[in-house]
Amino acid sequence: MAIETPPATTPTIAPPEAPARPLPFDELRIVGHPLPKVDGLAKTLGQTKYADDLKLPRMAYGKLLRSPHQHARILSIDVSEAVALPGVLAIITGKDLPHKYGIMPVSQDEPALAIGKVRYVGEPVAAVAAIDEETAAEACRRIKVRYEPLPAYMTIEEALTKEGEPIQDYGDGRNIHKFVSYEFGDVEEGFREADYIREDLFFYQGNTHLPIEQHACVAYYAPDGKLTLWSSTQTPHYVHRELAAALDMPRSRIRVIATPVGGGFGGKSELFNHEVAACKLAMLCGRPVKIALTREEVFYCHRGRHPVLMKVKTGVKRDGTITAMHFQSYVDGGAYGSYGVASVYYTVTLNTIVQQIPRYKCEAVRVWTNKPPCGPKRGHGLPQPRYALEIHFDKIAHDLGLDVVDMKLRQAVRPFSRTVNYRRITSCALRECIEKVVEASGFRERHGKLPYGRGLGLAASAYMCGAGTAIYWNPMPHSSAMIKLDRGGGVALLQGATDIGQGSDSVMCYLAAEVLGVRVEDIQLLAADTDFTPIDLGSYSSRVTFMMGNAVVEAARKLRKILFEVVAERLGVPPERLTAANRRIFVRDDLTQFVPFDEAVQLAEARYGQLVAAGSYTPPKIYAPYKGSTVGPSPAYSYAACVAEVTCDPETGAVHVDKIWIAHDVGRAVNPLLVEGQVEGSVYMAIGEVLMEEQDFRRGLHKRPSLLDYKSPTAQEMPEIVTFLIENPDPEGPMGAKEAGQGPLLPVPPAVANAVFDAIGVRIDETPITPDKVLRALDNARAGKPARVGPERVPPVQFPPPIKPEVPPEWRHGIPRPEDYPDPASYTQYVGGSGL
C-alpha cells in the first residue's frame, strides 16, 4: 500500500470540515442528470462476465451432495465408489472443513459441509470436483450416506412444543435462537390514557430473492499459496473474513473478487457452502474449480424473507394520536443463524421511525426450524412489521371514523427529532411523500367511494441508509475509496463497493467526475476486489450510495483542492473563484480563464509527485443508553408513501393491482433515472410478495423450487407506476443523497391490503393475498364471522422481562412538541463524512 504515504513535499491532506454546504442544484453537471449507467452497454451487448461466464485453463467443476432429510444424524459417509469413478479429482466431507463460520459474530454455527448431523433438506454433506459437471454429479450419486432421522420441527409451534433433540445446541432457549424484549416508557400508563385500544394479529409469509442469476463461483489456488475466489456475492469483504475462518487461512493469502452480480436483493450477502467447497477443492486438486448452483439449489440456499407472525396492540386518542404500542414478533428462522440476530431486532426496533409512538414495548423471538436459513431480503426485517402496522392503523382510522390521511399526517415523525427508543431522525420528507401520493391519486376524493370491487389503499414507511454499526463491531471506516490521477487526464477510482445491478459502479463514477470536473467516461473504475480496492462492507442495508458515496466525494475533494491550488496560482486568482466541469478548471465568472484538467494534473504532479488521495466514511455514533441499541441506527432514513388502486373480483377472489403512486424521499437523486428504476423495482418486488410469492415447505421439501412453480410477477401483472422523487437534500448524504433500493418496497404490500379492504370490505391479514384467502374472507363475512383471513393465535412463548431503558427527556411526558427536541448534534458524534 503506497497509498497516502506521499513524498515529503506533498501537503498534508486534511479531512474536509463536515458537514459542508451542499452544492446548489444548478451547479451540478452530472449529479441529478439521467445519464446511462457506466456498465450499461456491456450488459446489453452480452459482454459482461458474470461468475458462471468465467472459464480458466484446466478448470474443474464442483457439485454438492445435499441432504434429503430435514433433521438427521449422519452415521457414515462412504465415498469409495465415487472416488473410483474416472474423472473425479477430489471429494470432501465435513471432516475436511472442521471450522464453523457465520456472518454474525454471535452466530458462528454453520459448517461448509454438515458435521455430525443435517438440519434441513438441501444442506450440503459432501462436495466433488471432477473434469466435468456430469462426472461430478454422477460421483455425488455414488456417495453413500447413512442417516438416522431425528424429530423435525417445521413450524415455530413444533419447535417450541415437540419433544426431541433440539436443532442447535446454543441460543436463548430450547430451539430458541434469540429473544428481544424492551419497554420504552410505561405502556400500561399509555393504554390507560387511550380513548381506544385495538389489537391485531398478522402473518407475513416467507419468500425468496429469486435472482435470475444462480449463485456461482470459481476458485483458484496459485502455486505461491494464494487463493483467489471470483464469486457472485454482494459482500466480498465479509466473504473474505468468513472464508479465512472456514479455511483457517490468513486473510492475506485470500483474495475475493465480486463478479458482476446478476441480481442479489440480499440473497448473496454472506459466505455460502459452495464457495468454501470450491476453494477447498481447488486447493486439493491444484486446478481452478467452478461451482454453479442449479435453480433448485438456490431455493435451498435461501437466506430470504423470514416468515413472521406479529401481534400488535395500540392505544390512541380519539384523533388517532398514539398513546402506547405493544408489538410482538415471532420469527421463523430456519436451521442456522445467518443474519437472524439482526433480522429479529429489525422486526421491532425501527417501528418507531414512521409514527410518533410515545411508549413502546416490543418483544421478539427467532426460533430454529428445520428449513433453509432465512436472512436478509430487500427491506430486511421491516416489510413484515410495516405490513402489520400500516394495516393496523388503517383499521384504527376506520374504527374511529377518522380520515386516514389526516391521521397519518398527525402521527408522522418530525424531521430532526429522535424517537422514544433513541433513533435519530434527520432529514425526513414523510409528510411531503404522503401529500404527494394522496393528491396525485385523488385519494381524498375517491377513497371509500369507488364502486364495489375497486379500492384505494394508503401506506407509509421508512428505511435505513446503511446500518450505523458494522456487523462485526469495530471503530474503522465502513467505506473507503482511493483516487489516482493520471497525467493524461484519466482518473482511476478504486473502491470496494459491489454493483449488484443497483448501479453503484455508476454512482461512484458520477460523484468522482462531478467533484473533479471531468466526464464520466474519464473515470476508470476498479471495484469489489479485496486485494486492491479499499474497504467496503458490502451492498446491503442500502448503505452504498450514502457511505461509499461520501468516501468517494471525500477522496475527490482532496484532489480537487490540490488541483485548484495550482490552477489558482497559474491563473492568478484565489482558489475560491474556481470551479471545475467538462475537463476544465475555470474561473466561475469568467469562462475564458481556465486550465484543462490534464494540464492541471501535470502542474500538480510536477509539484507534489504522484497524485493519490483516499477518502473514508464512518457513520456518526448516535447515542442510545441501552444494550442492543446498535441494530437500527442509521446516518439517515429515507421515507416513502404509496397509494395502491386495485380491482378485486368477488367471484374468483383475484386481486389485480391497477396502479401504484409512490413518492420516495431520496434526499437528492444522484441519477433520477436509476433512482426511478430502484423505486419501480421495489414496487415490483413488493407486488410479488403481497400477491403471490411463497417460500414454503411440505415435510421439509420446498413446495415450489422452480421458476415455474414459484410464482413471480411478469410484465403482464405489473401495474402502471407513477413515481415521485422527493428531493430534500440530507445534510450528511453525499451531495444530499439518501437510499433508494429498499425503502420503496415497504409501503406497497400494506397499501395493496388496505386497497383490498376498500374494494370489498375484507381484511387479509397475511401475505400473500391469494384468491383463496379473499374468497375465504368473503365467506366468513357472509357467515357473520369477522370479514378477515389471518392468524388467530400466537405460539406459547414466555418472553424474558423487558429491558427498560430510561426514555429521552423530551419523551418523558408523551409526544414532544417540536421545540422540545434537542439539537441532534447533542447526541451525535461525527466521525467522518462529507458533503460538497
Next chain:
Amino acid sequence: MVAGSKVPLRLRVNGEEYEVLAPVHHTLLEVLREELDLTGTKHGCELGECGACAVLIDGQPQISCLILAVEAQGHEITTIEGLAQGSQPHPLQATFAALGAAQCGYCTPGFIITAKALLDHNPRPTRDEIREAISGNLCRCTGYVKIIDAIEQAAARLRGEAPAPVEVS
C-alpha cells in the same frame, strides 16, 4: 463423461459456421456457452420459464435451454452477440443502456432477443403488445417499466422517428 458420447455438430450462429464436438444430449444453451464461448446467452432456470436463454432461431425467439444443439443444426441462430453491427449496437441495445433498462443485466440479453423478434414483425407495438411479447421473460430488478420504455424507444428509432424524450419526474 462416458468416452465416445460426443457427436460432431455443425451450427450456424450469428452468420458464422462452427464445427464442434459436444455431448449429444447437451442443449443449445450449453453448447453456445461451453463450446462456442458465447456466454452472452444466460442460464437462469433449466425449465424454459425465465427467458434468460432466449436466442433467435430463423428469426423466432426460442428458449435455448429446451432445445438440443443437434436439433438446431441447419438453422440460422442469432445470439445477443450477433445483434450489433461491428461496434455499433443495435437500437435495442442502445436504448436498454440509455434508459436504465438493464440493472443487474442478467436477464437483459433474453429481453433484447425477444424484443427484436417482436419489432421485426411488429414495428409499431403498443405497450400492451410489448407487455405480452415479453411476458415469457422474467426480470427481478426493473419492474419491467424501463424495459418497456426502451423497447418503445428502440421501435421509434428503427422506424426513423425521433426518439421519445426521456421522462424524468
